[in-house]
Amino acid sequence: MQLSLNNNSKHLTAPSIRQFSNRIKGIKDCINLTIGQPDFPMPKEVKAAYINAINEDQTSYSHNKGLIETRNAVSQYFEQRYGFTYSSEEIIITNGASEALDTALRSIIDEGDEILVPGPVYAGYIPLIKTLGGIPVYIDTTITDYKVTPEALEKHINSNTKAILLNYPTNPTGVILSYDEVQAIVNTLKNKEIFIISDEIYAENTFTGKHTSFAEFEVIRDQLLLVGGLSKSHSATGIRIGFLIGPEYLIEKLTFMHAYNCICANVPAQIACIAALNEGLEAPQYMNDAYIERRDFLIHKLESMGFELDAKPEGAFYIFPSIKNFTDNDFDFCVDVLENAHVAIVPGSAFTDIGKGHVRISYAYELNALKEAMRRLEQYLAQNYNS
Secondary structure (H helix, E strand, O other): OOOOOOHHHHHOOOOHHHHHHHHHHHOOOOEEOOOOOOOOOOOHHHHHHHHHHHHOOOOOOOOOOOOHHHHHHHHHHHHHHHOOOOOHHHEEEEOHHHHHHHHHHHHHOOOOOEEEEEEOOOOOHHHHHHHOOOEEEEEEOHHHOOOOOHHHHHHHOOOOEEEEEEEOOOOOOOOOOOHHHHHHHHHHHOOOOOEEEEEOOOOOOEOOOOOOOHHHOHHHOOOEEEEEEOOOOOOOHHHOOEEEEOOHHHHHHHHHHHHHHHOOOOHHHHHHHHHHHHOOOOHHHHHHHHHHHHHHHHHHHHHHHOOEOOOOOOEOOEEOOEOOOOOOOHHHHHHHHHHHHOEEOEEHHHHOHHHOOEEEEEOOOOHHHHHHHHHHHHHHHHHHOOO
């Protein structure tokens, strides 16, 4: 006997990226450039704090919002790094940025609510919105260098719009927003009765200048929920530490949603987070230095092979070139590259239909692996697309 789940469970399928990654298992010498997993070890200060917390038996529950020491460290970090202040009562420590997003959306969405999502977009957002009864409304950013604009917002916001979900630097394009671009979006949204959810998990992986956070603008504070964490900045994907930050009137309610989900975040990881934000502040920079070298190599190599780049990535660790000079079927292209060149990259259509005709390549992998992958890809193109 098999019982039925609720109707919205039909939206729960394996993420497209994971589906593609699973194809790799049968290819022994495959170079996998699909996952956004930094290849650096977690900083030693963070490791030591995690280990010490376990050895000292700091493994019981914390406050639902998180240890006060951890929340204070997050508050001080954002004040020193970006110049805005949230109190410890306005911060929830979550089990990764994913749980922060889940908590925010689960608390906001009513059946039929429209959530604006600039695309191409991280594929994990969409099933979550749909399983909660929300309707994702895509904003095509391909004609504006992958940046959402005030004009596009005005065109899409209506009486059914509940929230906009932003992600800069972006996955999959690596595009960032300048201060002026963020300010223009803020000026458009400040008088709209909608939530602004800003997923800034890649904030520290900004290569040009300093990341501009939406939280720097006081005028939207009552509308804004900020999502962040340590996964990308400190190569700490596995210890699952994220932040959900917002005005106290929202955070008090969101704390209940978070608590009923998981009670509290991993406590040894919360203690490691304090070390990351106090002693491990230099970690993102040495990682970024390597990412920039890898990015520049890929830009040069991909363009020399005939790929086209609509916008130069200035953050995160992804590049999103067009394959229009070869084919318009990105899925079949990636399958063929995997099976014949033994290189795994992600079809752009995994990031909604707006991403069709592109591929995403993660350069969270060491340079020698990227060089060998490009050698194989170049050989594949020569054999299949040279006329």
